[in-house]
Amino acid sequence: MKIVSYLHESGVRGGVVIDDAVYDLELLLQGSTEAVHGATTSIREFLELYGDRIPAISAGITGLAAQDPVARVGALNDIRLSAPVPDPTKVLCIGLNYKDHVAETGRAFPEYPDVFAKFASTMVGPEDEIGGARISSNLDFEGEVAIVIGRRASEVSEGEALDFVAALAPLNDVTARDLQYRGTQWLAGKAVDGSTPWGPALVTLDEVGDPQALDIATRVNGIEVQRSNTQYQIFSIARIVSYLSSFLTLEPGDVIATGTPQGIGAKRNPPVWLEPGDTVEIEIEKVGLLRNRVGKPQI
Numbered sequence: 001m002k003i004v005s006y007l008h009e010s011g012v013r014g015g016v017v018i019d020d021a022v023y024d025l026e027l028l029l030q031g032s033t034e035a036v037h038g039a040t041t042s043i044r045e046f047l048e049l050y051g052d053r054i055p056a057i058s059a060g061i062t063g064l065a066a067q068d069p070v071a072r073v074g075a076l077n078d079i080r081l082s083a084p085v086p087d088p089t090k091v092l093c094i095g096l097n098y099k100d101h102v103a104e105t106g107r108a109f110p111e112y113p114d115v116f117a118k119f120a121s122t123m124v125g126p127e128d129e130i131g132g133a134r135i136s137s138n139l140d141f142e143g144e145v146a147i148v149i150g151r152r153a154s155e156v157s158e159g160e161a162l163d164f165v166a167a168l169a170p171l172n173d174v175t176a177r178d179l180q181y182r183g184t185q186w187l188a189g190k191a192v193d194g195s196t197p198w199g200p201a202l203v204t205l206d207e208v209g210d211p212q213a214l215d216i217a218t219r220v221n222g223i224e225v226q227r228s229n230t231q232y233q234i235f236s237i238a239r240i241v242s243y244l245s246s247f248l249t250l251e252p253g254d255v256i257a258t259g260t261p262q263g264i265g266a267k268r269n270p271p272v273w274l275e276p277g278d279t280v281e282i283e284i285e286k287v288g289l290l291r292n293r294v295g296k297p298q299i
Helices: 025-030 043-050 054-067 099-105 237-245
Strands: 002-008 011-018 021-024 072-075 091-095 114-118 143-149 165-172 202-204 215-220 223-229 255-257 279-284 288-293
Touching (some): 002 043, 011 043, 011 054, 021 025, 025 043, 143 215, 143 237, 143 279, 165 288, 237 255
Parallel strands (some): 091 255
Antiparallel strands (some): 002 011, 002 202, 011 021, 021 072, 091 114, 143 165, 143 255, 165 202, 279 288
């Protein structure tokens, strides 16, 4: 199932993509045998109510669409999409999680996941421009697999951790390196307003299969700058979820970026920085393609 958030005259609503068309998720669920009482206009609300039933809903969603054509919003190309979860409670990120990326930084392999945070104000959608050019001349690309939590998770084991993952999406962890390197903490370089695009859709695990066997590639203006596979992650997605849940409670709609592979602009000779007007693509096998332009500085 491909889950999206789309712009409607009443605000941002949750939808699903079926055969290149967007269907309103709340309207479809009204005809489902899985339906429960409660508002599901947003994706976070949907996950709070249905996070433990996603496989069953995914299996029947095409049939629901056929039975309820009124739920069809329109062709995907005619619908403007927002960030898949516009209002996450938490945005957590893992640094130094690909073996080749750790090697290019010259650091030792981490013993535990290296965790930092972003904010909802950092996140933008698949049709938005990448912000940050006004305050940074060293914007860098980082293609990553993002996961979205579907069920409340506290102290879950690695063996059960994937049961708490709702879906995956491409994410570009754009980093202002000049801000990042001003101190020992990464926050300033990672939390620039409107600098982190992700989407276009959340793809549920029943469509993705093994999340540790996915090709990931980043392109800038059509030139490939990163390529790897999630099998080379130091900490698997299951390990990351289990570790994070050991010290904080993960809630439905929380976003976790799982790290970037080798090839970042800062480690090239000479360094390669994103410029206004550049197009950046993050493509993940079985998950989708994210494409955004770097915005011009706003005066």
